[in-house]
Each structure stands twice: as structure tokens, then as C-alpha cells.
Amino acid sequence: MTPPHTQVMTGTAPPVSALSPLARLFESRHFLGLLFMLPAGVLLLLFLTYPLGLGVFLGFTDAKVGRPGEWIGTENYEFLVTDSVFRLSVWNTFLYTGIASVAKFGLGLWLALLLNEHIPFKAYIRAIVLLPFIVPTVLSAIAFWWIYDAQFGIVSWMFQRLGLIHNYIDFLGQPNLARMSVIIANVWRGVPFIAISLLAGLQTISPSLYEAAAIDGATSFQKFWNVTLPMLSPIIAVVMTFSVLFTFTDFQLIWVLTRGGPINATHLMATLSFQRAIPGGALGEGAAIATAMIPFLLAAILFSYFGLQRRRWQQGTKD
């Protein structure tokens, strides 16, 4: 969309001769634009762009806590490729992101469809649904820690009362159980975000489309498949990109629940990077692990970018 104001603005500016040079400078869009960008720009360049580059650089050094470190080329990466813990963490990250994202999408879409129905107290239910997303992850993770507890966990208690098991389950003590447990906690926290975002998308779909489909004799599954999903696909692309991105780089939940254990079974790249760099002191190696996440993030961002492009194309506007 071309903003119509560009021409108007130059046309309505006060006569140039009436202004002092300084005032003229302050009426210039380009100068004022840069001036207004200054606070945000300086802060982001200093604390976001620079550290991003510094992180990549540190990945090529043997920096330790309290020691600047020397350039060692790709030695960190050569070591990491042979490091079984790092390889396990990459595998874990993909497993965690894959399973959690699919589950979050499925359950989130279902919840969004439920909330889109004509139900009483809709506004309140919608507000309550979002609570897990509001509450600090670390604090809700502590609740999950207690729920999963090996001696007094409530889930084990319920299973035992139902006669399903005899001994309490050590949810966070066995590799595959621990993986499942952290994924469940992540899904619990992520579903509300996806559901509420998709609900906003659902509410923009015109009911006349459903009426037309009903007149054509569509079943409810056909309505969902041929009307709801195509209309929702642009927002699904964006929401899922965000979700995948933040699941892939998750740190808080794992750190509280398992700290990467048992036997590194739940170490993600982010937690391994923290563990090696901060308690372990190997800043260079930690930075290398963090840098190794960037290609995957870029892939997700490109996916999002093309998702947005398609959306513009669908709406028939050029920009």
C-alpha cells in the first residue's frame, strides 16, 4: 500500500523561507525519523546486534570466565561434532520441538474451535484459558516439579488409586519418562497462546462462508477442511513459527524440571550451552553451541517470511 500522505505532507508544509534552518531541519521527515529512532536504535545495536556478532566471535575462541581467550578457529565446533552429549542435545532439541509443536498445534486448534462455539461465559473462559501463558514459566514449572515428584507426586497417587501401578513413578528420573514429562509441561504452557491466537483468526472468518458451504451440503468435516483451514492458514503459519522458535530455544522449563538430566536425556542446546558456559566456565564452547542454533532459527524465520508473503498475495495487495 502506498501511503497517500507523502505528497500531501510536502504540499502543506509552511513556506520554507519562513523557517530558520534549525526549524527546517526539525521538519524534515528524514532527520526527525532518524532522531526518533535514536533511543531504540542505539539500545538495540549495543545490546542486541553487537552481542549477536560477539557471540559468533566467541564461538571461535577458547574464552573462559575471567579470561578473554584466543582465536582458535573452528576447534570448538570440531570438538562438539565428536561430543556425544552435544549430539544428544541436538537430537533432544528436535524431538522436543517436534513433538511439543505438533501437540500444541493440535490441541490449540481444537481448543480454539471449542472456544469459537456459542457458549455461556465465553469471555471469562477465554480469560481463564490464557492463565498458564501469563504466569512466569519458572513458577508454573515448579508446580509441575511437585506434580511429578517421585515420592509424593499427585499423578502417581492417582494412578495408584486407580490400580494402574503399584510403585510411584519417578517421572523425572528415567530418560524417556523425563522427556515425556517436560514435553507435557511445555505443551500445557503453549496451548493457550496458540488457542487464543487462532481464535482471533477464527473470529475473522465470515459466517456466510459456512452458510454457503451448508447450502452446498458440506459435512462439518468438509466445512472444517475446505473453509476453516484455508482461511486460517496464514495465521497458523505465523503462530507456529513463533511457537517453534520459542520451543526450540527453550531454557527455563528444562532448567527447573531436570537441569538436563537424567544422564543428559533432556538437555536441549540452550540448556547445554548455559551449563557449559556459566557453571562450567567455558564461554567459548557455550557460545559455539548457542551459535549452532542460529541456522535453524534462520530457517524458521525464512519460513515465516514466506508465510507472510503468501498472505499478502492472498489478499491481493502489493507491498
Next chain:
Amino acid sequence: MKDTEQTAGMAYLVSLPRKVVTVYVPLAVFLIVLLFPFYWMAVTSVKPNAELLSTEGNPFWVSHPTFEHFSKLLFHTAYPSWMWNTILISVVSTFGSLAASVFAAYAIERLRFQGSRQAGMAIFLAYLIPPSILFIPLATMVFKFGIFDSKLALMLTYPTFLIPFCTWLLMGYFRTIPFELEECALIDGATRWQILIKIVLPLAVPGLISAGIFAFTLSWNEFIYALTFISSSENKTVPVGVITELVEGDVYHWGALMAGALLGSLPVAVMYSFFVEYYVAGMTGAVKE
């Protein structure tokens, strides 16, 4: 409400028993699962230790509620100062980011200076950079600047994820304010500064609230920077303090931990309950471009 009328259109075609099975039952299950951890937090926080560690009786209820965990938390740990730190850091970084974002968003969206499109794109990309790839280089910088283990370190680094988010949100909001209003003011001889302060900002108040609420909860939620940059107990934030100081060795004080988690969640939950609509608008606005 508008959407009630819309969905009511064909809703009469669905019979009640069918709706109970397809809508109400699944929805109830969702709500129970989503809310159970909070209930469990609350019940545990008022249970005396004897009840916590016994397998007898009904664990879902508490027969002798006690506030000993809360009093232990408030009077025998540094919890009140963590709370104060979290409030201070969240408020300062939220307002700072909001101020910087208003100018940036107005410049990108309305001044359309040369390179504003690229700046908008850069803001979006900055929003997608997660803290977990920045904390190591930031830690070395924080150390070099001599602000390691200070609240200032967090106040300066939190805007790195708050400014991109707020700017992105406000850009979308400014786009909905008609150009004509600004043009009228320009004709009347207003400067850009006057237009921003007297016309755009008053109209953008809902957007500012959305961005502010969201930014506040994001900074309240932050963990990895606070864990990395803060080492002394009196400077910690609630999430970091609870997880590093209340867990002593192998004995977990579940009552105190749950009380800490509950109290730490309360401020954001209360604020959220007052501004639900703004919060939802902020969240959906951010993903809708």
C-alpha cells in the same frame, strides 16, 4: 457482543445433547487440566508439612490449613526483596522500552524516513532473536561494563526483547489512526512533536496499555538473563530467587516453594485480570503483523 450474533446464525441446528458431548465435555477437560497446577500450587502452599508428606487421606484437600509457609517465606527468606527487585526492574524496563518504542514506531510508520521499511523489517527480525543465544556475549559485556550483579544490568538488557515487541505492536496500532487527523494538524501549523504528543498518543492509549501490560509480564517472566547476570541474593528476581535459594540440598520445602510460586504469579495474574482485553489484543496484534 458482535461475535455472539455471528455464531448464533446456524447454532440452532445443533441439538443440546450433541453439544454437550462435542463442546462442553472437552472444554471442561481442557479447563481442568489447564487450571489444575494452579489449584495444586494453592492447596500445597497452605498444607502443613505433616499432611504434605503423608500418603493417607485425600491429597486434594487440606484439613488443617496453615500460613506457616507464607510466614517463613516473608520473614525468614529474602523473598520480599526479590519481589521488590522484580517490580522495580519490570517497571523501569517496561516504561523505558515503551518510551523508546513510541518514537521508533511513529518514525517507522508515519514519518516514513528513508530506510524506514528496512528499519521495520529489522525490528521484526530483532523480535525473533531469543535470549538463549544472547546471554553468553551479554554476560561478558555486562562484566566488562562493571554492572555485573546489579539491577541495572537487567534494566539495560530487558529492553532488547521488549523494544522490538512494543515497537512492532505500536506500528500496527499507529497504522489504524487516520492520516487525515495528522494532515489537519500539519495544515494548522503543528510541528511533528506536537502531533505526536497531542494527537497520536492520546488516540493510541489502548495500544500503549496493550504493549505496556505485555512488556510487564514478559519482564516479570524473564529468567535466563536474571540467572546469569545476578549472583547475590539481595539482587535476585522472584523466579531466580525461588529456584536458587529455596531449594536447599535434597530436602525440598514444597510448601514454601509453592507459596513462593503462588505469590510470584499473583501480581501478573491480578494485573492481567484487569486488562484481559488489552492483553489479548496485544498478543493477537503481535502475530497478525
